[in-house]
Amino acid sequence: MKADEKRPIIIKRKKGRHPHHGGAWKIAFADFMTAMMALFLVLWILSTSNPDQRKAVAEYFRSPLVVALTNGDRDSSSNSAIPGGGPDPTYTEGEVRNNDIRQESRRIERRHLEELKRRLEEAINLNALLKEFKDQILIDLIPEGLRIQLVDSDKRPMFEVGSAKVAPYMGQLLRIIAPILNQLPNSIQISGHTDSRPYAGGEKGYSNWELSAERANASRRELVMGGLDSGKLIRVSGMADELRFQGAGELDAINRRIAIIVVDSYERRSILDQHDKLMTPEQLQSPNPLGKTQ
Structure with missing residues (x-):
């Protein structure tokens, strides 16, 4: 065997450091x-x-x-x-x-309310009962929406004196216009108004505040019985004699009225915003936040 074949094989491995990755990953x-x-x-x-x-x-x-x-x-x-x-x-x-876009949306909504006004006026002219009491039905457009006012008359009172009992003809009027109010998705608010004739007991007892609120609620019931979608109702209130009819005296019959307003979406948002500000956090979290009876 040759000497070269007896030499040991030596393998040299160089120890090197891993390449530096920097500290970017830490950041x-x-x-x-x-x-x-x-x-x-x-x-x-x-x-x-x-x-x-x-x-x-x-x-x-x-x-x-x-x-x-x-x-x-x-x-x-x-x-x-x-x-x-x-x-x-x-x-x-x-x-x-x-x-x-917002202005155009509001213009479109106003046109819809004007069309509803036209339909109501047409229904009044075509229906014998409504036509008979035409002078007690006032319809106009106001900033809040379309307002329908049913006003009292000394000859034809809408309610019994000092009572929230609806006169038969008044109930029929409300039931006739109820389906027409369903033709638009807008919400409805109802307010009752009285003249300034005080009760004997004064403001401490039963007063025009209670009377106007009860008359508004009685009108609501008649509308619902006539087919009005109750989910459209957003507010029912009594205003006593605080909002006298324009140009009327304190005791004039026209002050005794029911105002039904088909509110536009902007007024509805305003009403709900005011409502939310008055509610507690617990009421806002309630599944029935508006407090409607089921």
Whole structure:
């Protein structure tokens, strides 16, 4: 055997360090943990806040930047943080477009209310009973919507004196117009009004406040019996003699009236907003927040 064949085979392995990866991953991980902590903090705050506080937080994030900085009116602005959704706060083209859409929507709704007014007037002329009492049915458009007023007459009282008992002809009038009011999806509000004739017991006992409220509710029952969708009713109230008929004296019969208003969507939103402000957090969380009887 040759000498070269007896030499041991030596394998040399060089020890090297792993390449340096840098610390970028640590920054990314720290950002991730910070974001997760912020998320859980927000979730915890929301879980312990009441509905009013959550609504305020949501409204803050929906408010356009310029509106928030100038304490403007949120309802008149778009949903974008930048007006118009443009590249900067000075971009207004989309904002103008949103205003145009809202105005056009309101014009369309007003046209629908005008058409309902025409249908009611047509029904009055075609129905013998309604035509007979035409002078006691006043229909006009007001900022809140379409108003139908059924006014009293000394010759033909709508209710018994000092009572909420509906006269037969009044009940028939209400039942005839009820189906017509269903032709639009708009909500309905009813208010009762009296003259200024006081009760013997004064304001401490049964008064025009109770009487007007009971007459409004009696009218509501007649409308529902006539086919009015009860889900359309948004408010029934008694106004006593606080809103005298325009140009009428304190004791004039025309002050004794029932006002039925087909409210437009803007007035409905205003009524609900006022209602929410007066409710407690527990009532807002109730499955029946408006307090309607089932």
